[in-house]
Amino acid sequence: MSESPSRQEQKGRTREAILNAALELSGTHGFAQISLRQVSRQAGIVPTAFYRHFESMDELGLALVERSFLTLRTMIREAQRDPQVFENIIDASAEVLVRVVKQNRMHFAFVARERASGSAAVREAIQRELELFISELAVVLARLPNIETWSSEDVKLASGLFVRNMVYRAEQVVQMPEGRPDREEEITRKARREMRLIVLGFEKWQS
Amino acid sequence: MSESPSRQEQKGRTREAILNAALELSGTHGFAQISLRQVSRQAGIVPTAFYRHFESMDELGLALVERSFLTLRTMIREAQRDPQVFENIIDASAEVLVRVVKQNRMHFAFVARERASGSAAVREAIQRELELFISELAVVLARLPNIETWSSEDVKLASGLFVRNMVYRAEQVVQMPEGRPDREEEITRKARREMRLIVLGFEKWQS
DNA sequence: TCCATCAGTGAACAGGCGTACACTGAAAGT
DNA sequence: ACTTTCAGTGTACGCCTGTTCACTGATGGA
Numbered sequence: 001m002s003e004s005p006s007r008q009e010q011k012g013r014t015r016e017a018i019l020n021a022a023l024e025l026s027g028t029h030g031f032a033q034i035s036l037r038q039v040s041r042q043a044g045i046v047p048t049a050f051y052r053h054f055e056s057m058d059e060l061g062l063a064l065v066e067r068s069f070l071t072l073r074t075m076i077r078e079a080q081r082d083p084q085v086f087e088n089i090i091d092a093s094a095e096v097l098v099r100v101v102k103q104n105r106m107h108f109a110f111v112a113r114e115r116a117s118g119s120a121a122v123r124e125a126i127q128r129e130l131e132l133f134i135s136e137l138a139v140v141l142a143r144l145p146n147i148e149t150w151s152s153e154d155v156k157l158a159s160g161l162f163v164r165n166m167v168y169r170a171e172q173v174v175q176m177p178e179g180r181p182d183r184e185e186e187i188t189r190k191a192r193r194e195m196r197l198i199v200l201g202f203e204k205w206q207s
Numbered sequence: 208m209s210e211s212p213s214r215q216e217q218k219g220r221t222r223e224a225i226l227n228a229a230l231e232l233s234g235t236h237g238f239a240q241i242s243l244r245q246v247s248r249q250a251g252i253v254p255t256a257f258y259r260h261f262e263s264m265d266e267l268g269l270a271l272v273e274r275s276f277l278t279l280r281t282m283i284r285e286a287q288r289d290p291q292v293f294e295n296i297i298d299a300s301a302e303v304l305v306r307v308v309k310q311n312r313m314h315f316a317f318v319a320r321e322r323a324s325g326s327a328a329v330r331e332a333i334q335r336e337l338e339l340f341i342s343e344l345a346v347v348l349a350r351l352p353n354i355e356t357w358s359s360e361d362v363k364l365a366s367g368l369f370v371r372n373m374v375y376r377a378e379q380v381v382q383m384p385e386g387r388p389d390r391e392e393e394i395t396r397k398a399r400r401e402m403r404l405i406v407l408g409f410e411k412w413q414s
Numbered sequence: 415t416c417c418a419t420c421a422g423t424g425a426a427c428a429g430g431c432g433t434a435c436a437c438t439g440a441a442a443g444t
Numbered sequence: 445a446c447t448t449t450c451a452g453t454g455t456a457c458g459c460c461t462g463t464t465c466a467c468t469g470a471t472g473g474a
Binding site: 168198203204 | 240364372400
Binding site for chain 4: 006007010035036037047048051056057
């Protein structure tokens with residue numbers, strides 16, 4: 001006899017189901033144009049039950065931003081602990097980028113899409129998270145040989161350049177059809193070369 | 208007595224009204240979530256009259272992409288003819304960027320928004336136009352001193368880096384509240400420094 | 415054991431949507 | 445002068461939406 005799950009366990013599971021339903025649906029239509037009823041249907045509940053978990057679709061959107069960045073940050077922090085990454089930061093992070101995005105395709109798709117087009121609240125939340133991520137990368141970059149002496153503003157500038165380029169390449173990976181290792185290889189190669197070009201600028205930078 | 212406009216003149220005017228209505232409305236809500244009825248209302252016609260001009264909202268979207276890029280390309284080509292731009296390509300284009308975006312705020316907002324989140328057709332159209340623009344810029348870049356010897360693939364890589372950064376800064380200008388010359392100045396400054404950093408990489412680039 | 419809590423139900427609503435259809439009346443062709 | 449064309453109208457339709465409300469019945473504390 002399997003014991004029945006506790007009440008809050010069940011509630012948590014339904015909440016997850018709603019989040020996953022929204023993530024999945026927004027992959028094909030964009031979060032802003034999916035309806036509360038669609039999400040509920042996909043999650044296997046009745047529309048009114050939705051309100052037991054979120055006050056509105058907007059609140060769901062914010063929760064989705066939070067969950068997406070939590071997943072992403074976790075993966076990227078793990079990748080940073082990889083000694084190979086520290087040794088050859090460019091080649092490694094180009095590959096890590098493609099791999100991580102592929103593993104979390106839906107989260108990245110959501111962030112990339114809603115970054116520019118979500119509701120104001122969702123857009124701001126994503127912008128804030130992205131700024132945070134830029135600051136985090138800046139700390140890593142600051143330890144690189146040519147950068148040690150830079151002002152912190154300059155390091156953040158470079159970090160921003162890196163992150164924005166990553167976001168763009170991530171968008172490409174997301175849009176990439178499955179089972180196309182050649183396209184994947186091409187994206188990795190281009191990302192690597194772009195990052196190299198930016199790093200080359202580091203050596204000559206002043207003020 | 209003013210002579211009445213010809214039939215096709217009037218039709219063209221209504222078409223413009225629809226395009227403008229859609230552009231304006233999509234500024235606050237995103238094109239994908241505005242309705243045929245809203246657009247018609249704003250354009251001052253009855254919903255069914257919409258079909259005399261476009262078969263669907265999707266076709267309207269494509270027309271909007273076309274018109275936006277036509278406007279943008281015209282302005283940017285004019286800017287290129289400015290001799291000051293050719294002399295000091297970085298400082299000038301950072302300023303031109305901010306100025307041009309401010310003058311065509313709604314067109315840029317539309318493109319930036321729908322680039323990632325529009326319908327598949329709209330997204331592809333924008334991607335194509337952006338690629339075209341990258342190729343155009345590549346021709347300009349190819350004449351720069353350090354770049355003459357590069358392979359055309361490398362030039363396009365650098366051009367892509369530039370354009371993507373421009374798109375990002377354009378997004379910022381679009382989101383910028385009116386009458387904030389300080390924010391404007393800051394964006395110009397950052398764009399300039401970023402471009403400079405990329406250009407520095409040019410000097411050391413090989414293969 | 416009893417009883418309060420509360421996640422999920424199901425019917426009902428007002429309102430917006432896209433689109434079909436028959437129409438009007440001025441412009442343009444003859 | 446007569447006729448055709450066609451941009452714009454007005455009504456009507458079935459569908460989907462968000463939200464309301466009263467409800468059910470298992471969970472879990474007393």
